[in-house]
Amino acid sequence: MKAPESEVWRPGFAYITWEQRRFSDTLEFMRNNTLSRAELSEAEGTVLNVHYGDVLVRFGEILNVDAESLPRIADDSIAMRLSCQRLANGDVVIADTAEDAAVGKCSELRGCDGKQVVSGLHTMACRPLLEFAVGYLGYYLNSNAFHAQLLPLMQGIKVISISKTAIGDAAIRFPSLAEQSRIGALFRTLDSLITLHQREGLCGKY
Numbered sequence: 001m002k003a004p005e006s007e008v009w010r011p012g013f014a015y016i017t018w019e020q021r022r023f024s025d026t027l028e029f030m031r032n033n034t035l036s037r038a039e040l041s042e043a044e045g046t047v048l049n050v051h052y053g054d055v056l057v058r059f060g061e062i063l064n065v066d067a068e069s070l071p072r073i074a075d076d077s078i079a080m081r082l083s084c085q086r087l088a089n090g091d092v093v094i095a096d097t098a099e100d101a102a103v104g105k106c107s108e109l110r111g112c113d114g115k116q117v118v119s120g121l122h123t124m125a126c127r128p129l130l131e132f133a134v135g136y137l138g139y140y141l142n143s144n145a146f147h148a149q150l151l152p153l154m155q156g157i158k159v160i161s162i163s164k165t166a167i168g169d170a171a172i173r174f175p176s177l178a179e180q181s182r183i184g185a186l187f188r189t190l191d192s193l194i195t196l197h198q199r200e201g202l203c204g205k206y
Contacts (some may be wrong), residue, residue: 016128018175025167027092027126031084032119035073038121045072047079049117050087050107059107060191063093066111073118074149087117090128095162097122097161102161103163104150108123124164133177135184146170179200 011157033049040049048070059068072161073079085108089095094106109117119125128137140146174180 011052016175016179018173020171020173022168023170023172024086025113026130026172029164029168030091030125031088032123032125033082033084035078035122036121037071039060040071040073041074041079042069042071044074045076045079046116047073047076047082049073050093050109050117050123050125051118051120052097055093055123056098056102056105056106057093061106061108061187061190062135063107063109063138064111065109065115065117070117079116079118084118085125087119087125088112088127090132090134090137092126092128093119094124094141094167095122095126096128096163096167097159099159101151101154101160103154103160104141104147104167106138106141108141109134111184122161124167131177131178132174133184134190135188136174136180139184139187140172141172146172170192171175174175 004037037051037053040051047074048065050059051071052069053186055063073082087114089110091109091112092106093109094104095102097103097104149170150162152160153170154160176181
């Protein structure tokens, strides 16, 4: 069955067709590990681990593994026995647990070439089944438009979580690859400008 489509008009542009699909028809869930923070290290080990706490607090919409300092699984023998799949460029890691409605915050991975990266405790690792432009999923899945769908699906009181089944029914909307590229480039430029202004602000204090 053909996925529903809609058209959006922007001033100065032609109408843009957006396709809509279920999350589970767009991305597949991958296996993660359940290692605690105590089993990770900042220096020892060769396998990098994406921890849900870092997704919630440290990492942005795009996680550049080359540029960020990721914790490592301290014991290589444990890392080699893990059944979780290695992550690749374009994969998305979602935090499925938090103390508030930040549940569902995610990072799109880049810079994974030549590295062993896995998804850790309280995360959902997802791999796109379709081709997406760099950055599009990272920005879209963190948008209010998508996250609003998750709010009624969250469970818990002191600790909030969301299940794979629940998030799998959420809808994902996306335009053509060319338009996705423009969207991703725009938000990456905005992120760079924000970072630049923050650094200038810090320098001005000294």
